Amino acid sequence: DILAAVTAHFQDGPLQGKHILVTSGPTHEPIDPVRYIANRSSGAQGAAIARALHALGARVSFVTGPADVPPPAGVDVVRVETAQQMLDAVRQSLPADAAVFAAAVADWRVACASDSKLKKTSGALPVLTFAENPDILHSISHAKDQRPKLVIGFAAETDDVVENATAKRLRKGCDWIVANDVSPQTGIMGGQENAVTLIDEKGADTWPRMSKDAVSQRLAALIAQRLA
């Protein structure tokens, strides 16, 4: 819109004129009208990345699941709940110069989600069958049209972080992976800090533990460098 265009014009930054898509937060996959499967993503890292990119002058489309942390000011917010809704919103936000898939998207949804609340009185335990969710990172990394020049995925691991994330980069076809260890004892998921390893075509670069804001500023600077 006009206001955003005017603001961008007066913003002086290396990402001025660039459009960057950021996904953030968890997804919620319904089991029935009251129950759902969630994950511990607070949306803090995604929001911080969107803020850092906006601060460098980018126009940011921010596609977010139900996060604890509010979206930053100045970005275009699209709120979604499920992985399927997130993929739809991502596609509608393209074209973009870069895409940062920071959301913790559920790998699976409940195949047999019920329109009525599952009752305990039947005596039997429920049986949940799962279906694979769309793979947003893989899908956009392999898009024939409108693949962003730079596609960045996240890998939340609890074991063998670098090895798993390096394999994930090749499997997904993205350019970079921001990998981190989300084991409960790290306090990273839901916390203020992050300790990431950036994996690109040249290898793995492990950053010191720092605030999610500092991680975001460093990542945004690298994105600006790559898009320059």
Added chain:
Amino acid sequence: DILAAVTAHFQDGPLQGKHILVTSGPTHEPIDPVRYIANRSSGAQGAAIARALHALGARVSFVTGPADVPPPAGVDVVRVETAQQMLDAVRQSLPADAAVFAAAVADWRVACASDSKLKKTSGALPVLTFAENPDILHSISHAKDQRPKLVIGFAAETDDVVENATAKRLRKGCDWIVANDVSPQTGIMGGQENAVTLIDEKGADTWPRMSKDAVSQRLAALIAQRLA
């Protein structure tokens, strides 16, 4: 503690000197270190009930799952995550003159919760097996020692509200059931209003739709009447 005792002493209300337990919010049942099963309870109704009881002079023990709405001021807060933790905290809060079980406790937990993040790369879809959670309402309603004089359960239904809730009252052995329709189209779960039916030994009394605060004040007044 001393401050609470002094405050209660100077609080003039029909529940002065009474201890009431209130549970609130959802429970989260872990699947693995990052995923969990949740429900759409915001904790708004439970927090409003605790506030209303405190306003009438009661000492309130507030056992809450991870709710969106913060606990009211002036109550003793115990934070829990799972149904099992909630039962433990409830037992530790007894004896009480009355107990209001407003939490939306998960009926089932994942029996095979994993210490490592479930990986998508194995190709297979996960199989989640469930185990029945402890039934807090049934357990406290049938407690040999320390059964509160007045035990109040909640019934969140999507179909046949009065019929299901009346059966639930007998099955659980509680004194009253506060029943409501949580179908998504009502906007009640996560919303500001509630439309409840109070079920006691004499039958069902359907209240008009009103704010969760107004429901709470009406319920607190009835509790005071019963405990007088």
